[in-house]
Amino acid sequence: MSQTVLELKKVLVDFNGFKAINKLYFTVNSNSVHFVIGPNGAGKTTLLDVICGKTKATDGQITLQKQRELTKLREDQIVHQGISRKFQTPSIFQELTVLENLEVAMKQKKNLFSMIKAKWTNEQESRINEMLHLIGLYLAKDQPAGSLAHGQKQWLEIAMVLMQEPDIILLDEPIAGMSKKERNKTGELITKIAKNRAVLIVEHDMDFVKKYADIVSVMHEGQLLFEGTMEQVQSDPKVREVYLGRKVD
Numbered sequence: 001m002s003q004t005v006l007e008l009k010k011v012l013v014d015f016n017g018f019k020a021i022n023k024l025y026f027t028v029n030s031n032s033v034h035f036v037i038g039p040n041g042a043g044k045t046t047l048l049d050v051i052c053g054k055t056k057a058t059d060g061q062i063t064l065q066k067q068r069e070l071t072k073l074r075e076d077q078i079v080h081q082g083i084s085r086k087f088q089t090p091s092i093f094q095e096l097t098v099l100e101n102l103e104v105a106m107k108q109k110k111n112l113f114s115m116i117k118a119k120w121t122n123e124q125e126s127r128i129n130e131m132l133h134l135i136g137l138y139l140a141k142d143q144p145a146g147s148l149a150h151g152q153k154q155w156l157e158i159a160m161v162l163m164q165e166p167d168i169i170l171l172d173e174p175i176a177g178m179s180k181k182e183r184n185k186t187g188e189l190i191t192k193i194a195k196n197r198a199v200l201i202v203e204h205d206m207d208f209v210k211k212y213a214d215i216v217s218v219m220h221e222g223q224l225l226f227e228g229t230m231e232q233v234q235s236d237p238k239v240r241e242v243y244l245g246r247k248v249d
């Protein structure tokens with residue numbers, strides 16, 4: 001059953017008088033693929049930034065699992081609380097193999113060298129293998145990450161984020177620059193990983209949103225304009241007026 005994992009209450013992000021997020025109320029539920037859409041400048045990226053701590057809220061509360069308040073925490077502390085973000089540009093270690101990248105990402109506080117040399121428990125090893133299968137890179141596990149195709153690099157980074165065992169994963173336009181086949185694989189991957197966590201995704205590609213969304217939030221001028229299934233979103237007059245209208249028709 002789906003439960004609220006993250007709750008934003010009256011969150012304000014004020015950039016020198018410009019309210020990029022304007023007293024926003026927003027909730028994220030577990031076990032769901034939740035897309036955030038909206039016109040350019042609506043505040044979508046800022047929403048992800050304020051959740052992961054990259055940007056500080058000027059006011060309001062962000063609460064994880066109904067108890068942990070996040071607005072005063074640093075980015076690394078927020079990751080530790082269970083929220084991980086994957087940015088648009090992959091930040092994998094190009095020289096390391098696919099397997100080594102996952103080892104580095106494993107939830108342990110060791111330095112890079114000892115990570116690679118470390119002996120893994122059976123449980124850790126099976127977790128890495130499970131991840132390699134999940135992203136379809138098991139056979140490529142000994143290849144340098146730098147030699148992977150664009151889509152594969154993105155999947156590897158999603159797997160690295162998953163190694164931190166987050167309750168919520170934040171993705172910023174995950175299919176940008178991908179082929180149709182890669183998009184489909186990414187959609188399937190997202191559906192799988194949302195089975196036991198929340199996935200919050202900023203996306204502009206409406207076909208992709210339509211195919212994989214459980215819930216869609218439409219942002220406009222730093223606020224929530226509408227929220228519902230993609231069908232409900234597409235038939236809402238306010239949404240059609242400010243955003244979808246021309247595209248849908």
Ligand SMILES: Nc1ncnc2c1ncn2[C@@H]1O[C@H](COP(=O)(O)OP(=O)(O)OP(=O)(O)O)[C@@H](O)[C@H]1O
Nearest residue numbers: 015018019020038039040041042043044045046047
């Ligand atoms: N650091 C900043 N300082 C000042 N203004 C900012 C800053 N970051 C974002 N903004 C402004 O806040 C508004 C919201 O930006 P944001 O990037 O969140 O929009 P978006 O919905 O993600 O847009 P897009 O779809 O174009 O990426 C924009 O008008 C942007 O110019």
